[in-house]
Amino acid sequence: MKNSGWIIILFCNLTLTQAQDLFTEFDTIRLEEFTITQRIPLNDQSVLDLSRSSRFSSIDKINGRLEGISLIKRGAYALEPQMDGFSGGQINVTVDGMRMFGACTDRMDPVTSYIEPDNLESFNITHGTSGSRNGNTVGGSFDMILREPVIGQTEGMLVETGLGYESVSNGINANGALEVNREKWAFRTSGTYRNHNSYRGGDGIKVPYSYFKKINLHSVVKYDLGKNNTLRFDFLLDDAVDVGYPALPMDVGKAKARMYAVEIERLDAYRTVSQLKAKLYFNSVYHLMDDSNRDSTFRLTDENGAPSDTVYMRMDMPGWSDTFGFFMEGGASLGEKSHIYVKLDDYLNYSRAYMTMFMNYPEYPGEPPMYTETWPDVFRNVAGIFIRNTTRVSNSVNVNLEGRLDMSQTRVTSETGHRQFAIFGYDIDRGYFELPKSLNLSANFRTNGVTRLDAGAGYAERLPTTSEQFGFFLYNALDGFDYLGNPEIGLERSTHFWGNLHFTWPELKVSIRNRFSYVSDYIIGLIDPEIPQMNLYASGVKRYDNIPAALLYGTSLQLQWDPGAYLTFYTLLRYTYGRTGEGDPLPLIPPLRNTSICKFRKGIFSVQMEGEFSSDQNRINSGFGENPTPAFAIYHLRNSFHWLVKETVIEVGAGIENIFDKAYSEHLDWGNFLRPGRSIYLNLRVII
Amino acid sequence: MKRSSIIYTILCLLALSIVSCDKSDDPDDNDPDMVLIATAMTDAQTFQVALYANDTLFEGYNKLYISIKEASSTDQVTDAAIVLKPLMDMIDMVHAAPVENPAGVANEEGLFEAAVVFIMPSTDMMGWTLDVQVETADKDETAVFEIPLVRSLEESRKFNVISPLDETKYFVSLVEPMAAEVGINDCEFTVHYKESMMSFPPAEDLTIEIEPEMPSMDHGSPNNEHPVHTADGHYEGKVNFTMTGWWRIHMVIKKNGDVLTDDAYIDITLE
Structure with missing residues (x-):
């Protein structure tokens, strides 16, 4: 306990959430360890603290444990977050409020894949329509807050280094950080390196193409301009190479992201106006798919039907996504009981992706390459305004009203793109203008310090993604269809209701959450038998369209019990349900799932036992390539030791994940390839 | 006002004449897409006939552009009835090919537009000839072209x-x-x-x-x-x-x- 407290002081990173306005409450999850005070209701932070496997947890491992978040898995790396059955363009994934979009037409690079936990201070998670602070969304928002050094107070310097090993993939994780704090400025840089081979599944067999390698670097400089003004620069670099995707017919040769941001913040400038912030940013993502290791996919057969070695097709599929944007935000008190927060933002995204197929078919020698534009130079500009008013009705009741209006303009500039879509009867030589909006009303009630109820209702509209609107024959390995964008596609609209009940006693905390969304004009791919597929391995074409309705419901029960000073029990039970208006199950809906943890902590030593349990999922949509997934139970054991030697912290962690070497896969894993089998890990971390 | 408009008209005319003087009469000088296939004189030496195409000739549908000039004055003939007769001499037999004869008037560039479907390629041993019969108000003559080559295309048309x-x-x-x-x-x-x-x-x-x-x-x-x-x-x-x-x-x-x-x-x- 003492040590964890010491770490808090060391990083002094709590200021931001604590300084946050009393009225505004986000599901904020901090990545640094700290003890939850007894008065705070149970939240995702508890999960995180308890289930963090080690300092080297990937962001995916962290996300997968959070309440209401599941992960769509296509490979060992770059898992795509899903919130209550919403994913992709239905949720807003941002970095410090900055918009960023992956450059892969096949969603192999969710924005989370460009961030390492080491760079992160916390997550801000909001579910459903109420996540519209950084952009209109129907499914929720996931804002990753980058870590920053602290200016002034105590001048100092901090060096942190760590090394970890995972047996299942013979993988190395290494990270390091340097932080310098001075009276007028502060600097922090942190880097992570990961190098993993293909891992072994629970059946003892290597899962092919599950390797990856990456480096990530984040640097931030802050400078005190005086009078509570701070200037801040951020630079982030993430380079991944040779990333395998077992569920897909191709891998990633290179995924490269750069992010630059400059920010001015003015804290408590006046009493009524507070937390003024302006930020200008640019980020650029380059993603190159690569099938050069996939000889087997396109082997020719000889006369006897036996495979011969000739590969007859190679694909080159580069993609780029550049986003340039800014935002300004600030809060003001309106009298004693009311607070207003306003955010103005604008971003311009330029996405393009091309596909060239090189044939080497012995029957047809010298065939010229085939070229098509899978994202034909799509520009999108979105300007928006977000306003939130929070009113304290009484000491126990807060009411929150927030609204957002976006103005979006999308244009395809490629001539080839225009001609490609003309084939399907679309004249896309014009701007596509939309005005997505949202409105949310919520309230929270506290009684006697034990019970708290949050409830709300909201409405939101979201823009179609580049793929949904202008994607050109994008192959989906899950259902085996080529997807064709629909330039005339409409906004997706959601009406959302939620109610969360929290009970907080000193030793026991219970949270029950319910979220229900009625989505109209739900965007989904529908089979179009008129259109022949384009990719060799595709079995048909689906065209994105709005279907009248879909229903999604997510619920969870969280419980934490702290009997005495040494023991903690925690359990999270969650369930998601989704169906179309016609009653067909929505694809990729996770089944009933439970995570339970028992932790013992005394002095420098802690040990914890974890169980993850999932029911089978038979509510599937076979039209989307889904198979039933059987139930599974897996167990992990984790130990850690902390020592404080003079000024140096030494932390050793060791454990076994998937102790019984269970061969399993989760329902959201594409292609049902196995998750890692038994893995022994060992970590060492030193902070000087 | 009147004087200025007259001057303006004169300037315009001058400019026009400069432009038209600049322009060469040979289509392939102006149009990079135009290839000169062959030239020939009509039998009575009255007309000089030049044959142009978009590309060197090939087996298939070839659009032809025919320029006819009076040999004496090099004036472009723009009004004539023209009949094409392609002929392949295969030693043991002779055959023609589908043709589309030009309309009686030349196009804006002074060329008569026609087409021939060469139904087989030429070889070292046998080639195509093309008779172009030019009939004006007072003349009726024929130019005979030895077509240098009709290619066989790798990608047949x-x-x-x-x-x-x-x-x-x-x-x-x-x-x-x-x-x-x-x-x-x-x-x-x-x-x-x-x-x-x-x-x-x-x-x-x-x-x-x-x-x-x-x-x-x-x-x-x-x-x-x-x-x-x-x-x-x-x-x-x-x-x-x-x-x-x-x-x-x-x-x-x-x-x-x-x-x-x-x-x-x-x-x-x-x-």
Whole structure:
């Protein structure tokens, strides 16, 4: 306990959430360890603290444990977050409020894949329509807050280094950080390196193409301009190479992201106006798919039907996504009981992706390459305004009203793109203008310090993604269809209701959450038998369209019990349900799932036992390539030791994940390839 | 005002004359897409006839541009009845080819537009000749061209069909230049049939169905429009290409509902 407290002081990173306005409450999850005070209701932070496997947890491992978040898995790396059955363009994934979009037409690079936990201070998670602070969304928002050094107070310097090993993939994780704090400025840089081979599944067999390698670097400089003004620069670099995707017919040769941001913040400038912030940013993502290791996919057969070695097709599929944007935000008190927060933002995204197929078919020698534009130079500009008013009705009741209006303009500039879509009867030589909006009303009630109820209702509209609107024959390995964008596609609209009940006693905390969304004009791919597929391995074409309705419901029960000073029990039970208006199950809906943890902590030593349990999922949509997934139970054991030697912290962690070497896969894993089998890990971390 | 407008008119005329003086009379000097195939004098030496095409000649539908000048004055003749007679001498037999004779007037560039479907390539042993008969108000003369070369294309722009009904031989050609690109493309075919060795009239009563395919990818493209007859054996439709590369347009040709062929095709490669 003492040590964890010491770490808090060391990083002094709590200021931001604590300084946050009393009225505004986000599901904020901090990545640094700290003890939850007894008065705070149970939240995702508890999960995180308890289930963090080690300092080297990937962001995916962290996300997968959070309440209401599941992960769509296509490979060992770059898992795509899903919130209550919403994913992709239905949720807003941002970095410090900055918009960023992956450059892969096949969603192999969710924005989370460009961030390492080491760079992160916390997550801000909001579910459903109420996540519209950084952009209109129907499914929720996931804002990753980058870590920053602290200016002034105590001048100092901090060096942190760590090394970890995972047996299942013979993988190395290494990270390091340097932080310098001075009276007028502060600097922090942190880097992570990961190098993993293909891992072994629970059946003892290597899962092919599950390797990856990456480096990530984040640097931030802050400078005190005086009078509570701070200037801040951020630079982030993430380079991944040779990333395998077992569920897909191709891998990633290179995924490269750069992010630059400059920010001015003015804290408590006046009493009524507070937390003024302006930020200008640019980020650029380059993603190159690569099938050069996939000889087997396109082997020719000889006369006897036996495979011969000739590969007859190679694909080159580069993609780029550049986003340039800014935002300004600030809060003001309106009298004693009311607070207003306003955010103005604008971003311009330029996405393009091309596909060239090189044939080497012995029957047809010298065939010229085939070229098509899978994202034909799509520009999108979105300007928006977000306003939130929070009113304290009484000491126990807060009411929150927030609204957002976006103005979006999308244009395809490629001539080839225009001609490609003309084939399907679309004249896309014009701007596509939309005005997505949202409105949310919520309230929270506290009684006697034990019970708290949050409830709300909201409405939101979201823009179609580049793929949904202008994607050109994008192959989906899950259902085996080529997807064709629909330039005339409409906004997706959601009406959302939620109610969360929290009970907080000193030793026991219970949270029950319910979220229900009625989505109209739900965007989904529908089979179009008129259109022949384009990719060799595709079995048909689906065209994105709005279907009248879909229903999604997510619920969870969280419980934490702290009997005495040494023991903690925690359990999270969650369930998601989704169906179309016609009653067909929505694809990729996770089944009933439970995570339970028992932790013992005394002095420098802690040990914890974890169980993850999932029911089978038979509510599937076979039209989307889904198979039933059987139930599974897996167990992990984790130990850690902390020592404080003079000024140096030494932390050793060791454990076994998937102790019984269970061969399993989760329902959201594409292609049902196995998750890692038994893995022994060992970590060492030193902070000087 | 009046004076200025007169000056302005004079300036305009001057400018026009400079422009027209600049312009060479030889089309291939101005138009990089135009190739001079051959020149010849008519038999009475009255006219100098030059033959241009969009490319060197090939087996299939070739658009020809004929320039006729009076040999004495080098004045461009723009009004004449012109009849083309292509001829292939195959030692043991002689045959002609389908032609589209020019209208009686030249186009804006002073050229007479015509077309010949060369139904076979020339070889070292045998070649094509082309008689161009020029008939003006007071003259009727013929220029004889030895066509230097009719190429056989690697990617054929023409195929023959022998009708299973009556053994009639049809010649189906893609009208070039097509300038195919990704997207919707107008496509035009001509069909002629062999009436005799010397007569190849247009076939105007056929139905044509097309289906593009990428042979090595095993896929096609949607929303194509079958060519329908317009005039003189020309059939116009639309073909869609979703990407660059090698495409094959499969064709089914029917006459009064009877299939003449259902396994013919023309290949088009988009660079």
